[in-house]
Amino acid sequence: MVYVEESPPLRDGYVPAGWPGMRGKRVVVTGGSRGLGEGIVRLLLAEGARVATCAREGAGLAALGASMTGEERARLFTDELDVTDPGRLEDFVTASAKRFGGVGDTQRPGDTEGAEEARGPDGLDGVVACVGGSRGGTFEQADSADWSVTWELNVGHTARLVRAALPHLRAAGGGSIVLISSISGWKPGPPAQYGAAKSALIHLAASLARELGPDRIRVNAVSPGSMLIPGRRWDRMRHEDPRAYDAFAGAELPTGAPVSPHEVARTVVFLLSDWATGVSGAHLPVDRAQNAPSPYGY
Numbered sequence: 626m627v628y629v630e631e632s633p634p635l636r637d638g639y640v641p642a643g644w645p646g647m648r649g650k651r652v653v654v655t656g657g658s659r660g661l662g663e664g665i666v667r668l669l670l671a672e673g674a675r676v677a678t679c680a681r682e683g684a685g686l687a688a689l690g691a692s693m694t695g696e697e698r699a700r701l702f703t704d705e706l707d708v709t710d711p712g713r714l715e716d717f718v719t720a721s722a723k724r725f726g727g728v729g730d731t732q733r734p735g736d737t738e739g740a741e742e743a744r745g746p747d748g749l750d751g752v753v754a755c756v757g758g759s760r761g762g763t764f765e766q767a768d769s770a771d772w773s774v775t776w777e778l779n780v781g782h783t784a785r786l787v788r789a790a791l792p793h794l795r796a797a798g799g800g801s802i803v804l805i806s807s808i809s810g811w812k813p814g815p816p817a818q819y820g821a822a823k824s825a826l827i828h829l830a831a832s833l834a835r836e837l838g839p840d841r842i843r844v845n846a847v848s849p850g851s852m853l854i855p856g857r858r859w860d861r862m863r864h865e866d867p868r869a870y871d872a873f874a875g876a877e878l879p880t881g882a883p884v885s886p887h888e889v890a891r892t893v894v895f896l897l898s899d900w901a902t903g904v905s906g907a908h909l910p911v912d913r914a915q916n917a918p919s920p921y922g923y
Contacts, residue, residue: 655754658689
């Protein structure tokens with residue numbers, strides 16, 4: 626079995642790729658304390674962006690900040706919250722825009738001298754809706770509450786995030802929005818409530834791309850395949866039931882290994898960068914040509 630990069634922290638000695646226009650960008654990422662969200666936050670900071678992220682558990686956010694260099698911490702803003710709590714997500718977006726303001730690229734993040742002169746209108750340059758998840762089991766097991774919770778966690782939070790960010794994106798003259806969908810959003814597999822919610826995000830990205838295009842706001846969806854994230858589903862399976870994991874990988878993963886969080890994060894950062902100015906309304910699978918999203922096949 627071939628294993629790829631598995632954990633969010635970047636390798637020692639990482640050299641920034643220098644994505645055009647990324648240095649100094651102001652980006653909000655939900656769910657950035659672990660897994661894919663953490664990988665996106667780390668890569669954005671490594672590329673010189675200013676990042677605001679939130680998570681339900683303060684311990685994860687504290688650990689994230691503690692692992693950064695002092696210069697990176699100066700460009701990181703975190704807040705402990707549940708994205709489904711009324712008003713909390715909107716307040717976080719507003720606070721993030723005010724925190725970053727309009728400091729230009731000529732001002733090094735963390736510098737205070739001349740900061741007031743360098744500040745422009747509060748604004749944001751990018752948004753990543755990364756929080757997601759599912760509640761309930763099979764179709765017969767999941768009740769209406771499970772469907773509602775799953776929908777709100779994925780689609781509801783994303784719609785509220787984008788709506789709250791729009792004034793700040795417009796103030797910046799436009800920007801890039803990335804919605805994290807899933808292989809389950811376009812390839813069938815249980816649970817149905819999760820796939821339906823992730824499918825809605827693909828449609829939402831295409832619809833918003835047309836509606837917000839006149840404001841120079843790009844919107845795209847990224848659908849990760851199965852990812853090896855410590856403590857999560859596939860990582861647990863390969864340790865607890867390696868035979869079942871090998872059978873899944875052999876049947877559904879042409880390369881013999883899942884996509885890594887780093888590979889997905891790089892795609893997200895590309896879409897946020899100025900290299901992707903012509904990409905909007907797209908759905909980008911990042912799954913190494915994975916077949917079915919679960920061990921159950923189609």
